[in-house]
Amino acid sequence: MMDSLTAEEWQAVALSLRVSFWATVLSLPLGIFVAYALARWEFWGRQLLNGLVHLPLILPPVVTGYLLLITFGRKGYVGQFLDQWFGIVLAFRWTGAALAAAVMAFPLMVRAIRLAIEAVDPKLEQAAGTLGASRGWVFLTVTLPLILPGIVAGAILAFAKAMGEFGATITFVSNIPGQTQTLPSAIYAFLQVPGGEAQAFRLVMISIFVAMGALLLSEWVSRAVARRIAGR
Amino acid sequence: MTLEVALFHRFEGFALEVGFEAPPGVTALFGRSGSGKSTVVNAVAGLLRPERGRIVVDGQVLLDSAAGRMVPAHRRRMGYVFQDGRLFPHLTVRQNLLYGRWFAPKGPGAELGRIVDLLGIGALLERRPGALSGGEKQRVAIGRAILSQPRLLLMDEPLAALDEARKAEILPYLERLRDELALPILYVSHSLAEVARLATTVVLLEAGRVVTAGPVGEVLADPGVAPAMGLREAGAVITARLAAQEEDGLSRLDHAGGAIFLPRVAAPLGASLRLRILARDVMLAVERPKGISALTVLAGVVEEVRTGEGPGAMVRLRVGDEAVLARITQRSARMLDLAPGRAVFAVLKAVSVAQGDVGGRG
Numbered sequence: 001m002m003d004s005l006t007a008e009e010w011q012a013v014a015l016s017l018r019v020s021f022w023a024t025v026l027s028l029p030l031g032i033f034v035a036y037a038l039a040r041w042e043f044w045g046r047q048l049l050n051g052l053v054h055l056p057l058i059l060p061p062v063v064t065g066y067l068l069l070i071t072f073g074r075k076g077y078v079g080q081f082l083d084q085w086f087g088i089v090l091a092f093r094w095t096g097a098a099l100a101a102a103v104m105a106f107p108l109m110v111r112a113i114r115l116a117i118e119a120v121d122p123k124l125e126q127a128a129g130t131l132g133a134s135r136g137w138v139f140l141t142v143t144l145p146l147i148l149p150g151i152v153a154g155a156i157l158a159f160a161k162a163m164g165e166f167g168a169t170i171t172f173v174s175n176i177p178g179q180t181q182t183l184p185s186a187i188y189a190f191l192q193v194p195g196g197e198a199q200a201f202r203l204v205m206i207s208i209f210v211a212m213g214a215l216l217l218s219e220w221v222s223r224a225v226a227r228r229i230a231g232r
Numbered sequence: 233m234t235l236e237v238a239l240f241h242r243f244e245g246f247a248l249e250v251g252f253e254a255p256p257g258v259t260a261l262f263g264r265s266g267s268g269k270s271t272v273v274n275a276v277a278g279l280l281r282p283e284r285g286r287i288v289v290d291g292q293v294l295l296d297s298a299a300g301r302m303v304p305a306h307r308r309r310m311g312y313v314f315q316d317g318r319l320f321p322h323l324t325v326r327q328n329l330l331y332g333r334w335f336a337p338k339g340p341g342a343e344l345g346r347i348v349d350l351l352g353i354g355a356l357l358e359r360r361p362g363a364l365s366g367g368e369k370q371r372v373a374i375g376r377a378i379l380s381q382p383r384l385l386l387m388d389e390p391l392a393a394l395d396e397a398r399k400a401e402i403l404p405y406l407e408r409l410r411d412e413l414a415l416p417i418l419y420v421s422h423s424l425a426e427v428a429r430l431a432t433t434v435v436l437l438e439a440g441r442v443v444t445a446g447p448v449g450e451v452l453a454d455p456g457v458a459p460a461m462g463l464r465e466a467g468a469v470i471t472a473r474l475a476a477q478e479e480d481g482l483s484r485l486d487h488a489g490g491a492i493f494l495p496r497v498a499a500p501l502g503a504s505l506r507l508r509i510l511a512r513d514v515m516l517a518v519e520r521p522k523g524i525s526a527l528t529v530l531a532g533v534v535e536e537v538r539t540g541e542g543p544g545a546m547v548r549l550r551v552g553d554e555a556v557l558a559r560i561t562q563r564s565a566r567m568l569d570l571a572p573g574r575a576v577f578a579v580l581k582a583v584s585v586a587q588g589d590v591g592g593r594g
Contacts, residue, residue, distance in 0.1 A: 121318075123314070123316070123318055124318055124320060124321075126279055126305075126318075127312065127314060127318040127320075128320070128331070129278075129279070129304075129305040129306045130277055130278075130279070130305055130306070130308075130310055130311070130312040130377075130380075130386075131306075131311075131331050131332035131335065131376065131377070131380045132306050132307075132309065132332050132334070132335025132336060132380055133306055133331075133334075133335055134304075134306050134335075135306075137334075137335070138306075141331070142320060142322075145322045146321070146322055
């Protein structure tokens, strides 16, 4: 199937993979941290943080995209700051598409990891403490290995979500071929022109393929890791 | 090594206020569930911050609420053996055992091979905790705690989750630890049999307070604390030397109060054995009894007669330089005119070996 892809189609697939990869990898540390905070710490504003994390899941994607635009766009406060101080421009660039994908996928990632953390018995962490491990070491040597299946599941879920993100992406960074035209945007674009159905269909097949692949991979990896951890 | 503990902590509807000192050896924190034993151990381990308190190990202050000082758990070097084992499921037995070594001070410490031999877990090293039986898990947990090179071993009812057979499997290992490692142990238990077998010092807790504390022989032979121990279970421990294995299958043990006969005890001649004599298994006579089936009769002197509610009386006898408790009725006590100073004979209906060779301690 790959042979029959045109350069334009292939560009969209490659861009989507790149956007999703970076969106997942860069948001993972923050995702683990936020999941840990929500699962384990009592602090003021915990419910607020929880709501904020889940907001992209329930808001119309267009609204999330618009909020990103007015925050991270060229005229947005954060956008201006990033541009002036670091020379980073997000608006209408693939990096912006990655940000949009990361924001939209974040709730799924945090949910999966948080469930895994909540399943870890704090008594094990206590035991590690009595054996001389400081909090940081306890996290690295006990908590992290035990929540690995959750992290893998969360990451793959986030990746798949990022691959399919459309509404926020097109609102925030538009639909520029080669720059911000991800797989869903390309499908949308092909459907807008007469005779584009065949091209759209090929991309649809790829979408389904990637999504199913991600799902199966996540199942397989988490089961393998869980088996190792279950200690048999 | 000595441990000094003074704690005050309030829970809902329960206040804990205890103070005691634990000399070297095994100090048993004994009491019913809810008496505050686990709270004390958790405070010593640093897992619980009491409202007020002071905990000192060998001159090092671990907790001093007055000075606002609290050493965090991971810097206290307390080897904690939990009731539920708490092995790390993602690590092999070997990795579990070596976990604490990462964080322990460098230098000579307990050696893996020796501890593995001592606990009989050599065959388990490459297994994971999920594949171990309850007794095996607990032995690994004990090894893991020891190998973290602790200053003190804390054991919170390490046998409570096990059935009798598994308990019997682990107790000998605990005895070997006590005798071979010279590692002080704070041992929480609500089983008098365990305490009689393992402890050198007993701290008796009731409703968050220390009822009494002292050497095991004295505390267990104190008629005043017998009710707190449970009358059925109350009983003293004495130490006797294995003198002979007799032809009819009995072992003869020598004690200052007289010869003690037991079904054959598997121990070398000359070994000191700790014996537990339940108060309800002791009959008293003012003359040396003749023509009775009981073989063991010890000569002693009444030290104290304690009567409480009900028809019973608890009598403490001095037998040699040790004490034996007898539970009789108040009527018997009157009939025999029992009072401190009176010479009596204790007829033992049953004696159990609480502990194998107690070595030099005998």
